Amino acid sequence: MEAKAGIGRFGRSLKVDNVQALAKKLGSEIPDRYVRPERKEDIAAGDDEVSDESIPIIDFGKLFDSEYSDEEAAKLHSACEDWGFFQIINHGIPQDIISKLREDIEEFFSLPLEERENFAQLPGQVEGYGQTFVQSEEQKLDWGDMLFIATLPPSFKQLRFWPTNPSSCRKSIDEYAVELKRVADGLLQIISKNLGDEFGNVYEMFKGGMQTLRFNYYPPCPSPEKVLGLSPHSDAVVLTLLLQMNEMHGLQIKRNGGWLPVKALPRAFIVNIGDIIEILCNGKYKSIEHRAVVNHEKERISVAGFHTLNIGDFVGPIPEIVKGDELLYKSLPFEEYAKQIFASKLEGKSILDRMKLDE
Numbered sequence: 001m002e003a004k005a006g007i008g009r010f011g012r013s014l015k016v017d018n019v020q021a022l023a024k025k026l027g028s029e030i031p032d033r034y035v036r037p038e039r040k041e042d043i044a045a046g047d048d049e050v051s052d053e054s055i056p057i058i059d060f061g062k063l064f065d066s067e068y069s070d071e072e073a074a075k076l077h078s079a080c081e082d083w084g085f086f087q088i089i090n091h092g093i094p095q096d097i098i099s100k101l102r103e104d105i106e107e108f109f110s111l112p113l114e115e116r117e118n119f120a121q122l123p124g125q126v127e128g129y130g131q132t133f134v135q136s137e138e139q140k141l142d143w144g145d146m147l148f149i150a151t152l153p154p155s156f157k158q159l160r161f162w163p164t165n166p167s168s169c170r171k172s173i174d175e176y177a178v179e180l181k182r183v184a185d186g187l188l189q190i191i192s193k194n195l196g197d198e199f200g201n202v203y204e205m206f207k208g209g210m211q212t213l214r215f216n217y218y219p220p221c222p223s224p225e226k227v228l229g230l231s232p233h234s235d236a237v238v239l240t241l242l243l244q245m246n247e248m249h250g251l252q253i254k255r256n257g258g259w260l261p262v263k264a265l266p267r268a269f270i271v272n273i274g275d276i277i278e279i280l281c282n283g284k285y286k287s288i289e290h291r292a293v294v295n296h297e298k299e300r301i302s303v304a305g306f307h308t309l310n311i312g313d314f315v316g317p318i319p320e321i322v323k324g325d326e327l328l329y330k331s332l333p334f335e336e337y338a339k340q341i342f343a344s345k346l347e348g349k350s351i352l353d354r355m356k357l358d359e
């Protein structure tokens, strides 16, 4: 058997129907596997609109401008502590790189299914066009398709899953990936400072870490209130930078027991603290559960940029940060930890719960 390259070694997901194709031929009836009973409870509780709060906004440029850096770093610290989610503006990624990526990805998703399927996931792998977290034939399904690829370090790339149509797509993804990594590294540098000197080592590990991109395509749905575009989950990585590709909102974060909608600012990134930061700092910052809902008007496209550690690293609380505090999480080699992610369905903070010491 062919040895699994890149992140293929971490797991697999079962093949399921393409939701975009399904949505096209569907009448008003939603197949049972997509109907989520928990959505009824949401709506009954009225918590689709918990409040008009909005997540903090951080100016990335100011974090590196000596005149403002202390003040902005303090703002970032509060955002990480009180929210776990924030938007960044002034990130310095050239607008043409973002626009080109958007154009190419929109074009890819508008190709006929047979063409998109040239980049389909292979049995026993997690990369490619398909789904990432389907582990059983009974599991409820999300109202969306994914193109999931490893982008950095370059040795992890499996180009067979990178679209060649439109012809500029691979270049657009590459350019975006490198720029995004620069911003992620910058953020982690300040987050590390905020958490204390002991975190310096984490920043060094993170710089050599992996980046994967997930392009989420949520087709319009005749009964959006019955389905979920993406099940509630926290991100099992260090840091996620999400770009909403069009004007359709749909991200919601768990806050005060309800779901708070996030309105992406034009040209901003939505950033969230991943499970690995929560583990490394022994719970000082927490990853936050979030999900995506869909609408009946128009497709929604988002690209999540996941930034994490690398093979050979360890995921576990940093002793100098724990000091005399109670140790909350186990330590595992990164590879073992990553295998757990891809052997699970997306479900709340389930990966992190398994890392807790009291269970």
Ligand SMILES: O=C(O)CCC(=O)C(=O)O
Binding pocket: 214, 216, 230, 235, 242, 250, 251, 290, 291, 292, 302, 304
């Ligand atoms: O599409 C969104 O807004 C959320 C995507 C997300 O949470 C993810 O891909 O992990």
Ligand SMILES: [Fe+2]
Binding pocket: 233, 234, 235, 240, 290, 304
């Ligand atoms: Fe997520």
